Amino acid sequence: MQCDVFVIGAGPAGLMAGIFAAKEGVKVVIADGNTVVGRKLLRTGKGRCNLTHTGNANDFVKAYGQFGRFLKHSLYEFGGDDVRAFFGELNLSTKVEKNGCVYPMTDRATDVARVLQDQARRLGITFLYGKKVVGVEKRPRGFEVTVESKKVESKSLVVATGGVSWPFTGSTGDGFGLAEGFGHQVVAPKAALVRLIAKEEWLVELQGVALENVELTVRTGDKKVKARGAMMFTDDGVGGPVVFDMSRLLADDIAGGAGEIEMFVDMMPDVDAGELNKLLIEKCSSSANKELARVLAEMLPRALVLKLCCWVEPSVTVLAGQLAKGKRKELVHLIKYLPVTVTGTRPIEEATVTRGGVSRENIDRKTMESKLCEGMFFAGEVIDADGPCGGYNLQIAWSTGALAGKSAAKR
Ligand SMILES: Cc1cc2nc3c(=O)[nH]c(=O)nc-3n(C[C@H](O)[C@H](O)[C@H](O)COP(=O)(O)OP(=O)(O)OC[C@H]3O[C@@H](n4cnc5c(N)ncnc54)[C@H](O)[C@@H]3O)c2cc1C
Structure with a gap:
């Protein structure tokens, strides 16, 4: 099997990366160890999914504190308002609550996962469900990805495997080991929003x-x-x-x-x-x-x-x-x-997000491409960047996912 962009992880970051890559007209494959997409996404906002927050890119940069500078470019490319417009175009309108938190009008995280999956299918993305990526090898013109017993050749790779919190949803830190294998520094995971x-x-x-x-x-x-x-x-x-x-x-x-x-x-x-x-x-x-x-x-x-x-x-x-x-x-x-x-x-397994992950120093913030391994991109919680409560962590997944997907397709 061959593709242009291979995405590891069908969480919010991986789905957004796949969609943005496919929009560029390239062949995309997304693999996830789970048999359903966005298993963690379905639990967000107590099942209501706090998609993002109100505010412009500068407000977001400020809210992210020490991580703002790294995220700035991706936020300017695809910020909170863009996320709302994106879902609106997919017929899932959003609403703002008193505290500035943005939810789907239907109050259902299942609708968010559904519209992402439908859009991915419309764009011709191939899903490999219930299949864990167990190995990645660099080849002269891209990567050879081992998905259980299957080999897939891909020109670019997006690693969107999440952190290590709520591991039963599939986020078991596989991306950290993979990144380390390619020489990246991984900042030790710690519990945040816990x-x-x-x-x-x-x-x-x-x-x-x-x-x-x-x-x-x-x-x-x-x-x-x-x-x-x-x-x-x-x-x-x-x-x-x-x-x-x-x-x-x-x-x-x-x-x-x-x-x-x-x-x-x-x-x-x-x-x-x-x-x-x-x-x-x-x-x-x-x-x-x-x-x-x-x-x-x-x-x-x-x-x-x-x-x-x-x-x-x-x-x-x-x-x-x-x-x-x-x-x-x-x-x-x-x-x-x-x-x-x-x-x-409380233990990191109970934390809403993981602090730590692939070092920002090793990632080009304008493309999300690794500075150490050409063609390898990172998106979402696998990166050492996190945000406060209020939709800011999903926004990281949407923004970095969109940027990584688009950049991976262009490459
Ligand atoms: C209970 C809860 C509620 C939350 N509520 C909110 C909220 O309302 N708003 C908000 O902004 N944030 C919220 N968050 C945080 C938010 O869910 C995460 O930041 C976000 O899901 C990260 O997205 P991601 O795609 O990077 O990673 P994940 O959602 O963790 O997805 C990673 C995917 O990669 C897959 N994967 C991992 N390794 C492999 C492998 N080797 N092969 C194949 N697939 C693999 C996993 O199965 C998983 O599906 C919440 C978190 C929790 C736990």
Whole structure:
């Protein structure tokens, strides 16, 4: 079997690479170890698929932080608006939610996978399902790819094998070994966008308690990082979008052996400590004969309030009017600066994305072609680049996939 562009992986990056290559009129083959396309894609956004985010290329570059410069070119070529237009042309319109996250109008990740697969078929792409690529050899005019027992000759190769998180979806890090075999440096994989483990024993008592809007602050060395959003207490720590974003900001510190990291949770970030103090004075005097816990439960979840009351007052039945000034200040301090000692993350297998992968130094950011192996391209999570929650990781897959596919076809 022969083709012009061989794509390893039918995740979002591989599908987009295949489609963009086929649009250039070349023969494309996509192989995936799974029997269905986009197995991880189907799970994105809790089955709704947060496709991308609103914003122009510069906004995206900023959101990606240290990875922005590398991704810039691919984002200018195929950014968030282009992704929406792409799916719109395939009759899958999109919608923007309050927080700027973009979803398919149907709220179904299955529709995203379906339209990609249909488009790939229309463009004449050949799929090899349920077949793992087990070897790649460089040949004078391209590559010989071994797909189980079958050999395929291809002029170019796109490696879109993903990272190592959620391995049962097929992302088992095969691309890392392959890249290393061709001399690329692979930055050690670490968990990002993952729950944080914390040492406080009381956390388990609050398991399941959710807060819609908190601000997390961490100081590590000379760095102060903050993240805002929804949080949930878990049996061994904290989770939720804001924690996921913080885990990404701390990924390198944690993997680098930072040890215990003190994180402060501001449970009412929209009011400062002085305003909160005044608010408590007002509430406690207007409801002086009500239990303090009841008054506080108007602002925060009841289970959390009971915990706060236990810490500040010996009795949870104390009346709001009896709250002493010193205790009120303690309460304000706890609400604004609840300390949580982070000791690590949940395992990488549970992480939403993998931090690390094929070094950006080894990839030409204008084409996604390897600087070490002519004709080999990389796309998606296999590359050492990741983004925050909110559709930014799929956007990496779409942008780098489109650029890699187009460049591979041109080559
Ligand atoms: C639960 C969950 C929810 C998420 N939700 C969102 C979201 O809403 N928005 C967002 O932006 N991001 C989300 N992400 C992240 C996003 O899914 C990934 O960043 C994205 O799927 C990466 O795409 P990819 O194509 O690079 O890799 P993958 O999706 O991992 O695809 C890689 C493919 O390569 C195949 N493969 C690997 N090795 C081989 C081999 N040797 N031979 C053949 N095939 C092989 C695998 O089977 C797999 O299908 C979520 C992730 C998870 C786990």
